Amino acid sequence: MLAISMIVGTVLIYYLMTKLNARFSTPLLFPVLTTTILIVLLLTSFSISYDTYMDGAKWIDAMLGPAVVSLAYPLYTQRGIIKKYKFSIISSVVVAMFTGIVSIVILAKLLNIDDEIVRSLLSKSITTPVAMQISESIGGFPALTAVFVIVAGLTGVLVGPLVFKLCRIEKSVSRGISMGSASHGFGISKLSEYGEQALSMGSVSMTLSAVIGAFICPLFALFFI
């Protein structure tokens, strides 16, 4: 019974938060963020443990795999534009992946972070479901990875436009690619302001970086951490 109320509660809060976000469109009301904060506050105030919550919520969590598989659909429908810019797209996504991994490992080493946490950091620029699976497969903490992924996503939404301005990144393909491969789904939600092409490039690069990251992160963890 408690398990079912966890499922219903999560769906309900998420639904209300998307409504709220549609009403006042600001990145701070990003539904994943507001829903998470609200649920954490509710659970702690009723002293319900995360494990109890997951008894029900695991059924929602189980849909992550199929949701990732669904990403094949936009990748397939956008194969025309991918073919057109294949060299730029693939090299930029690979560059983004390495920039993200190398910079975070250097910063983490400077801060003397434990290896297990460094492993949780590697996949931070990849969309949450894949990032968590990568983190788990290389010996990180998936829940911690989810937090870093959200931080990377919010950074893209809040600071991305400023970076575009400072670095004079003006082409819609470049905006889409850089945002999608650094800030995944969150970044993409921001890209709709830059037009259709930036948006579709964003979803292409997010998916590609999930696929490429699934290969690179374990290799990097194997050799350098």
Add this chain to the structure above:
Amino acid sequence: MALGEISFKVVFMSTYIRIVLQIIIIYMFSLLGTLFVQTLHIKFPGSIVGLLLLLITLHLKITPVSLIRDGAGFLLGVLPLFFIPATVGVMKYPELLSVHGLLLILSVIISTILTIGISGRICQYLENKESSKGAV
């Protein structure tokens, strides 16, 4: 009028059933990917194997797009909901609110800014080259 209402209900129900059936098909791909990774003992997310499998079968026209379109569209439309259970897991790490934790979060922010800037610049450079090559 009554007939119209009934046919509306039938169409509505059939869309609903189609989405559910398509999600089951997509779930099969996900399951296949997970099984693949587990049997071969590789450190690789099973869902990505499922994604690649679906992409290949779509490309080879083994899976018609119409067989997964509505299900995939539905799942992607509510995608953020599926990672809520994971993000709530942050409550297991209250130490993130310490100085060390906040520095870690700052590192993620810096790394993300570098990633956007560097990959964006490089992409713009390559894109200019690639599109000028196409124009000639």
